[in-house]
Amino acid sequence: MPQPSQSFMRGTFVLSVAAFVNRILGFISGMFVARMLGAEGIGLLMMAHPLVPLVITITELGLPVAISKLVAEADARGEHAKVRRILHVSLLVTGFLSVLLTTVSLLGSEWIASILLSDQRAYYAMLAITPIAPIVAISAVLKGYFRGKQRMQAIAASDVLENTVQIACVLALVHLLLPHGLAYAAAGAMAASVISEASSLTFLLISYKLRGEAKLPGETWAHSLRRGKSTLTELLRIGLPTTGHGVIHSLYSAFQPLLITTSLAAAGVSTAMATKQFGMLAGYAFPLLFMPSFITQSLSTALIPAISEAAANRNSLLMHKRMDQAMRLGLQIGAPATVILFVWATPLTTLIYHAPEAGILLKILAPMFFLHYFDAPLHAILLGLGRAGSSLWNYIVTTIFKVIAIFVLGGELGIVGIAVGLGIGIVIQTMLDFFSISGTIGFYWDIRPYVQVAVSMMVMLLSGQWALGVLEGMGLTMLGSMLGSAGFALLVYFGVLSLTNAWSRRNRRILT
Template sequence: MSTSKLVKGTFLIIIGNFIFRIGGYIYRFLMSRMLGPEGYGILGLTMPFQGIFQILAAGGLPPAIAKYVAEYMVLDKKEDARAVLYVSMKLMILLAFIFSLVIFFTSPWIACNFFHKPNAILPLQAVALILPFSVIVGVFRGLFQGIYKMEYIVVTRFVEQVGIIIFAAILVVLGFYVVGAVIGTALGFLVSLIASLIVFKKYLADDFTYPKIDFKKEIKIAKMLLNFSIPVILAALSEMAIYDIDTFLIGHFLPTIYLGYYSAADPIARLPLVISISVATAALPAASEAYSLKNKKLLEDYVTQSYRIVMLTVLPICVGIAVFASPVISLLFGSQYVPGAEPLRILVMGMTFYTFFVVSSSIIQGVGRPSLPMYILFFGTILNFIFNWFLIPIYGMVGAATATSSATFIIMLISMFKTFEVTGVKPPFSAFTKIIIASLLLGIILSFLPKTIFMLILMVFISPVIYTIFLMVLKGFEEKDIKLIRKAGRKMGPLAKYIDKIANILEKFIS
């Protein structure tokens, strides 16, 4: 695998995650207006439970599928790759059945005893309908990731998001209120499952027929998968806690309407994760292959480029969101949600820190150290809970955002240090510094502009030019960046000559 394959995979997953996020924003946009702050607050309370129980039902197995399928395919052990796929599917179907029952029967206690919101019982119980469909979709996406068919992930994500939006909107209009929004999500995963089966049967069924393995070997494979996936699932649960402890404790300490405001700020703050998760998805099998082949130079390229791609793209986006928090939240959710702008300014910086942890975690998993992210996240979860518990009663939503951002900053530092340690790669401090300075300079300019929706839209188009100029002056581009720009430009038809001219200009300012 070459660096260009990593970039191609990252680009495709960015498209898929962009579709997922945009679809998520459209869903939230519609639901926030159709349900109002109170109803949207209840929906915001169910969303973390959707994520938590989807992780539990999946058993942490999709990353394990991706890792072992990628490893066995590159080593030409196709029968083992098939075995991994089908054993994983059996495990995940069993877990989905168990946890569907758990969430259904525990929902009354959770809604009434912890959140003191009885109207959340039915929406929480409806989460049980999502799990059977979502886990099987997870099996196929783990396979697609492992064989580096990221375009299949893009297709199934698109179908999923369209289905969720359409079904949820119809059910809410029909009078099912918050329960309808949750059931719409279940139906979206159902159509995504159908799309995954169609793709699998058409393109992969011949290569991934059911393997001839006995029960003892199935048990052996299951143990191998669980040894890898248990740290992954614990890390994923801790990741959900990093995301959602603030939401849970706001639901515990504050009235539902504040939960509605914070639930509007939270998805906007997570926008940078579109890029980091995309890079991480491509980096895991890439790092696994490089590590398996003992190719130190290739591993070093993957690690440094993964961080640079995230830093180049994420930092200016986060700066822009922080500066234009009020018009951003007003544009996406309406003026009645503007009280969420203050926590958004803080929370988006916390999610910036978290993006670097996501990439670090994926690289560490790819080189066979899945327990490290688990330990780091577990530590961060404890910190996040403590910070939120004490700050929310005093500072409300701003306290929640501050607590989460402080915890993510700490785990970012620890995870990046450990990534460079376990891979033996030296951090490119000079490259990082230039990108940080360019982003801060952009933020200073934006801070002097009027905070209106018109100016926000205008700066969406102008800011990239300003940021690029700062990077050019600081010599923040590298030779490999220019090569990638030229390669991409050659595939853009009539735009190719203009892309090449831009590359020629940038080439004069490389470090």
């Protein structure tokens, strides 16, 4: 059996590679769909989607996080019957709830649409995505099981398969349905997500069947469920606080399109233009902002059981080492990504989406989004420490401030104010999570690497702006100017890091 450090880093590496492939596939798919549907069509997609996470959150009851923790503990003790019991109880609960809530959502779809959708053309897309809830909920349970068993390869392969199937289906269905109207094309894109999730679930089920737990003589599902009351209690004790966070997030996400379009209406923006501007923000700017965070997201997935194990063993040194790993990785990923997204915002949105007007939104959000690369690991650390309640309250406070900021700034400044309001939410969330961790176990860090990276970022920004201006003055194409100046800026960035010894052997060793 691999050592905990090896399992943690190996799991992070496997998930990071898969996440990188998935981000590339998803980005390519999103780019083509954005070009085919335009900002208005992407706006319809973004409006139709938020109801589904709410249904999924309620059906999961936070069980995937609880499953990974309890399965890891039971597996370490050799309690294989309990591992199967955890899985059986979780599948029964999520399966029943997801089918029930999905049925209710489908039957009440017109009423829900009349409340949540500011543009009723998104109704068909909302209808098409609703059946995905049971599929995703059951997949999440199986992924929780595989995380607990430290079998990240199965999760990684299923995610790659899902994105591969989606990129084929979404392009085919959008192309087929676009002649019938934008609303039907958006529904086709949503239906492609259902098909791809079904393929991922099929793979996970086959993987479990091939390498799942061997049953003891006379052991059945009924036998597991008869003894499942205590298991369900354990699962809910861990999962319910996480569910509260998810419910608040899903409710906010469901009403966010309505909040944004209402704020834009107060600024004098028409419904069609509000849908288009929301599409630029959610469909153009945010995919670029989230693109570099696949490594920190993968790290977060592996952090929860790693921190839980260290906390259970009262290994303070290991906990702080994991925290330092997470923060430094967020720093090293977020720093150059932030500069690139800020300096080359307009060239990126122009070349990828043919939407130069989205560049200003990306430029506004990029500096504040820098903290997002730290927030995902910080949230995972809180969960690993058993502080799901603190994470929930931090998110509630953040959401209140964010709603106020969006409504006030959006009404005064339009879509630019909304972008600023969303950025403020990211800053508040990250700071609250950081203070919660510091108040629990303290936080010890060497500030020198952060100062060195800050200096390197500033030099990269100035050299990148200078190189971009020079290459544009030479008459190069936008693509040539962007690639040349960005490449030069990255060389300068890594050169300054080397000169400041930020990548010394001592600093690199902390990441191994």
